[in-house]
Structure formats: structure tokens, C-alpha cells
Amino acid sequence: MTAQDTTAPAPTASTPPGDVPAWWRQAVVYQVYPRSFADADGDGLGDLTGITRRADYLAELGVDAVWLSPFYPSELADGGYDVADYRDVDPRLGTLDDFDAMVAALHGRGIRVVVDIVPNHTSDQHAWFRAALAAGPGSPERARYIFREGTGPDGSEPPTDWESTFGGPAWERVPDGQWYLHSFATEQPDLAWDHPEVRADFVRTLRFWSDRGVDGFRIDVAHMLTKDLTEPLPSAAEIEALPRDGNHPLYDRDDVHEVYAEWRTVLDDYDPPRAAVAEAWVDSERVPLYARPESLGQSFNFDLLLAEPDAAEFRRIIADNLELAARSGSSSTWVLSNHDVVRHATRYGIAPRGDGLAPRERAARWLLEGGPENGLDREHGLRVARAATLLVLGLPGSTYLYQGEELGLHEVADIPAERRQDPTFFRTGGAQVGRDGCRVPIPWTTDAGSFGFGTGDAHLPQPAWFAAHAVAAQETDPDSTLGLYRRALAARRRLQGAEELTWVETGRDDVLHYVRPGGWHVVTVFGDEPYPLDGGRVVLASTAEDGDADGARVPGWSTVWYLADEG
Ligand code: NOJ
Numbered sequence: 001m002t003a004q005d006t007t008a009p010a011p012t013a014s015t016p017p018g019d020v021p022a023w024w025r026q027a028v029v030y031q032v033y034p035r036s037f038a039d040a041d042g043d044g045l046g047d048l049t050g051i052t053r054r055a056d057y058l059a060e061l062g063v064d065a066v067w068l069s070p071f072y073p074s075e076l077a078d079g080g081y082d083v084a085d086y087r088d089v090d091p092r093l094g095t096l097d098d099f100d101a102m103v104a105a106l107h108g109r110g111i112r113v114v115v116d117i118v119p120n121h122t123s124d125q126h127a128w129f130r131a132a133l134a135a136g137p138g139s140p141e142r143a144r145y146i147f148r149e150g151t152g153p154d155g156s157e158p159p160t161d162w163e164s165t166f167g168g169p170a171w172e173r174v175p176d177g178q179w180y181l182h183s184f185a186t187e188q189p190d191l192a193w194d195h196p197e198v199r200a201d202f203v204r205t206l207r208f209w210s211d212r213g214v215d216g217f218r219i220d221v222a223h224m225l226t227k228d229l230t231e232p233l234p235s236a237a238e239i240e241a242l243p244r245d246g247n248h249p250l251y252d253r254d255d256v257h258e259v260y261a262e263w264r265t266v267l268d269d270y271d272p273p274r275a276a277v278a279e280a281w282v283d284s285e286r287v288p289l290y291a292r293p294e295s296l297g298q299s300f301n302f303d304l305l306l307a308e309p310d311a312a313e314f315r316r317i318i319a320d321n322l323e324l325a326a327r328s329g330s331s332s333t334w335v336l337s338n339h340d341v342v343r344h345a346t347r348y349g350i351a352p353r354g355d356g357l358a359p360r361e362r363a364a365r366w367l368l369e370g371g372p373e374n375g376l377d378r379e380h381g382l383r384v385a386r387a388a389t390l391l392v393l394g395l396p397g398s399t400y401l402y403q404g405e406e407l408g409l410h411e412v413a414d415i416p417a418e419r420r421q422d423p424t425f426f427r428t429g430g431a432q433v434g435r436d437g438c439r440v441p442i443p444w445t446t447d448a449g450s451f452g453f454g455t456g457d458a459h460l461p462q463p464a465w466f467a468a469h470a471v472a473a474q475e476t477d478p479d480s481t482l483g484l485y486r487r488a489l490a491a492r493r494r495l496q497g498a499e500e501l502t503w504v505e506t507g508r509d510d511v512l513h514y515v516r517p518g519g520w521h522v523v524t525v526f527g528d529e530p531y532p533l534d535g536g537r538v539v540l541a542s543t544a545e546d547g548d549a550d551g552a553r554v555p556g557w558s559t560v561w562y563l564a565d566e567g
Contacts, residue, residue, distance in 0.1 A: 024275040117218070394559075
């Protein structure tokens with residue numbers, strides 16, 4: 001028995017229905033939050049040249065693609081998701097030449113590039129919105145956004161009582177008295193997707209980046225673009241009560257797929273066709289609409305990111321999503337962490353479970369009630385996170401990793417109010433702490449200063465405990481979390497066969513066991529009690545403990561990959 005088996009089946013290309021090779025179906029996609037990845041020019045904000053300089057790191061990690069959160073010119077009212085110009089680079093992050101150099105560096109190492117498209121809203125600094133404000137009520141410039149008269153005798157009340165996703169009212173009044181809709185921050189006015197110029201402009205944007213060699217797109221709040229704002233507008237309570245059946249006035253409308261059908265023809269003009277993944281928070285039954293080949297082609301499922309580390313819950317989610325993906329002809333996506341949620345190592349380390357709260361609410365409460373000192377078991381959380389990651393990386397479909405999870409980073413909870421940036425914090429008056437804690441620049445070295453992130457102070461404060469998680473502190477240790485991710489991604493390349501799995505019944509309700517074609521077994525224990533194995537050659541174990549490498553057992557709160565004994 002060896003801890004790292006080298007006789008696994010050779011890789012076979014994954015080919016979707018229709019015989020079109022599609023790199024994204026089984027890809028490991030690494031999300032870079034550019035302002036917090038690596039700062040080459042020392043201004044405290046990460047930049048594109050920082051990513052270029054870390055291309056070797058990404059190659060060594062073994063990812064297939066990098067997805068960049070927005071790097072476009074932005075006032076940073078929402079971490080870059082307030083885009084002032086969709087076809088340029090924020091000067092603080094570089095230039096278009098820097099972008100080309102980054103793409104060349106990544107492509108040169110076999111890593112694809114996915115960029116973020118934010119079509120529901122622009123920044124209030126976008127040329128269109130400035131023109132809309134300057135041109136006044138009733139102008140063609142205003143027609144690209146959603147302007148309405150107010151209510152009340154003098155129009156000083158908003159058109160409706162709708163709340164923005166980040167808290168506070170969803171309408172903002174402009175000096176001439178009209179109101180505009182912003183589903184997110186005030187600085188993010190919603191676009192009118194029934195306007196032909198809006199539609200044409202995003203096609204230009206897709207072509208612009210595709211022509212520059214981008215391999216795919218992640219579509220921000222893909223379910224929110226089209227709206228039916230026929231008067232009289234419903235109240236917030238009425239909106240809430242309406243079924244989300246494709247005719248809802250604001251969410252997941254059937255007519256949004258006219259947009260994506262057009263986009264798909266544009267993306268398919270390229271060779272290879274450009275990929276796209278929808279960030280669509282919709283009922284699972286409606287996910288296939290976005291994931292169909294004639295639409296965006298793939299859609300995130302966030303079910304695991306919202307789940308307890310529980311065997312039955314994980315199994316149900318995995319089975320449901322594989323079935324949904326098959327129904328659409330797509331492959332499933334798996335996500336445990338991203339830039340919008342408390343890091344999974346932390347979610348899994350917060351006690352108590354069984355408190356009746358969903359993990360997301362528990363994490364929000366933990367952040368509010370003081371963070372680290374308040375019942376976070378760092379070691380346990382990371383142990384469970386490593387097990388969950390290995391479970392997910394064995395699944396058919398593509399896995400999206402979020403920068404820093406490969407370092408075992410926890411959420412940074414204790415960011416002082418005056419350093420916080422997330423509009424959620426401000427718009428809720430601090431009732432929600434927001435998402436800054438997973439967006440803190442990642443540690444590369446153990447050096448004081450900014451832990452090798454850059455030469456200046458990082459734009460969000462990094463805690464002292466980051467040193468132990470630095471790349472430099474883990475690099476040479478195969479059992480570190482970084483070592484585990486590297487070994488897992490390398491081993492996973494041998495697992496690229498048919499997109500199938502078979503469940504093996506374990507007789508224990510805290511143990512999941514599935515097998516992939518080629519006899520590749522994945523066993524996860526969601527509890528303290530080890531689970532005995534019946535032979536097999538261990539490929540990888542999420543927990544390095546005496547006795548695990550021999551394939552005799554899976555320790556508590558761990559995952560083991562093993563290959564069945566032949567014959
Ligand atoms: C979803 C993005 O992931 C999030 O970060 C952003 O705040 C909203 N969309 C608004 O663009």
C-alpha cells in the first residue's frame with residue numbers, strides 16, 4: 001500500500017454529448033479576487049501583473065482555469081461589481097497590455113481565463129449613467145436605466161417599498177426628483193434590459209474579451225436582468241408572494257433566455273466556443289434553463305455552500321445536482337467557498353451545530369457576536385473543510401475553488417469598522433458584517449508587512465495568524481493544506497473519465513462512499529468515528545494520521561481516495 005498511487009488509469013478526454021470537446025466540463029477553476037491576490041506595484045491593491053507573476057504558483061497548484069472577479073474601472077462601491085467601463089482595466093490594477101500579458105502567461109502554462117460579466121447594473125460612474133443624469137427625465141439617455149417618478153403628493157416617496165439586496169431602499173432619488181432602481185448598492189443602477197442598446201453593448205463586451213483570448217465568462221446575477229415593470233408596480237410583500245415560475249416581475253424570468261440565446265450564438269462564433277457559467281440563484285428545477293447548451297452552458301449550484309457538513313445532506317445535494325446537470329446536457333459545478341460567503345473552514349468550525357440555524361445564518365451571527373473568540377474551533381473547521389474539498393474534487397463536474405482556501409484560510413472576523421468596505425455593512429448599519437472577511441489579501445510569505453502580498457499595506461488588514469498559512473510556510477510540507485490541494489489536483493487529472501458515479505451503501509448514516517469509473521473510490525466520514533476500509537490502494541487522504549496511509553480505515557472527519565484492488 002502506498003500513500004500516493006501512481007498506477008491509476010490514464011486520463012481520457014471528457015467529451016460531452018455531441019462530441020464537442022469542452023474543457024470546462026471537468027475543470028478545476030480557481031477564483032482570483034484580483035484586488036486581494038498579489039500586488040505588484042505596492043499600492044496596497046492587487047493587480048494584473050501580480051497575477052502574472054504568480055502564474056507559476058497557479059500552474060503548480062494544478063488548476064485548469066482562473067476566473068477573475070471584476071478588474072474593470074470601478075469606484076469600488078461593491079468590490080468592483082460596480083463597473084464603470086466594461087472594456088478596460090482599472091488603472092490601479094493595470095492596463096489592457098497587462099491583461100494581455102497575464103493571459104499569455106496563464107495560457108502559456110495551460111491555464112484558461114474566465115472573466116466576470118456584470119450585466120444587471122453598471123456603476124453610477126459609467127458614462128451612460130452620467131449621461132442619464134445630465135440629460136434629465138424622459139430623455140433617451142434615461143431609457144437605458146430604470147427611472148420612475150416618486151409617489152406621495154410631491155413625489156418624494158420612492159416608487160415602491162422594495163429593499164435592495166444589500167439592505168435599505170432599492171430606489172434612489174436624483175436631484176431633478178426622479179428615482180432610479182438599484183437592486184444592490186446605490187452606486188449600482190440597474191440597466192433596462194428591454195433596451196436594444198443595452199443588449200448590443202454587452203454583445204460588444206463579450207466579443208471584446210473573447211477577441212483578447214478569454215476562454216469563458218461568469219455571468220453575475222444572471223437571473224435578474226430582464227424585468228416586467230408594468231405599472232402599477234407591486235409592493236415588496238406582493239413581490240415576495242409571487243411564484244418564481246418564469247413570470248415573476250423581477251427574478252428568473254423566462255424572457256432572460258432570449259438574451260442568453262443571443263449570447264450563445266456569439267460565444268459559439270469562436271473556436272473553441274467560449275464557455276459561460278451563470279450565477280443564478282433560482283429554484284433548482286429552473287437551473288437547467290441556464291445550463292442548457294443553447295443558453296450559457298453551465299450554472300453554479302450553491303447548495304453545498306449553504307449545507308451543513310452532513311452525510312445525508314451532501315448525498316442528496318450531489319445526487320440532485322448530477323441529475324439536474326444531466327437533464328440540461330451540462331456538467332455540474334461544485335462550490336464550497338467564494339468571495340460572497342464566510343470561508344468553509346470557518347463555517348465548519350463554528351459551534352454549536354443543531355442550533356436550528358442554517359450554516360449561513362450561524363456564520364453571520366458568529367461574525368456579529370465577536371468572531372474568532374466566539375466558539376470557532378479552527379483546527380476542526382479546517383479538518384472538515386479538507387474532507388469536504390476532497391469529497392467534492394472526486395465528483396464528476398467542475399469545481400470552483402476560491403483563492404486562499406488552498407492555504408486553509410479562515411475568515412478574518414475582526415476587521416475594524418473603519419476599514420470595512422462591503423456595502424452590506426454600511427447599508428445595514430452594521431447589522432450585517434458583510435463579506436470583507438473572505439476578501440483579505442492572501443499571505444504569500446511569513447514576513448510582516450503584507451505577508452508578501454505587496455510592498456505596501458494591504459487594502460484590508462491581515463491578521464497575525466496569516467503567517468502560519470502563508471504559501472512559504474506550507475510549500476514544502478506535503479501534508480499542509482496547500483500540499484493536499486496540489487496532490488489532489490494532480491491525482492484528479494487521472495480521474496477524467498465518464499461523468500458518472502455509483503453510490504456504495506456503507507450501513508452508516510455518517511459515511512458517504514461513491515465510486516467513479518475505473519474503480520476510484522471516495523469515502524468521507526462526517527463524524528468522529530473512523531470507518532474501516534476493506535483493502536484498496538490509497539491515493540490520498542485529507543487527514544495525515546498514523547495508520548491512514550495503509551488504507552485500513554478512514555479517520556473521523558476525513559476523506560480518503562483509494563483505488564480498488566484488482567481481481
Ligand atoms: C454577485 C456577486 O458575486 C457579488 O459579489 C456582488 O456584490 C453582486 N452580485 C452584485 O453584483
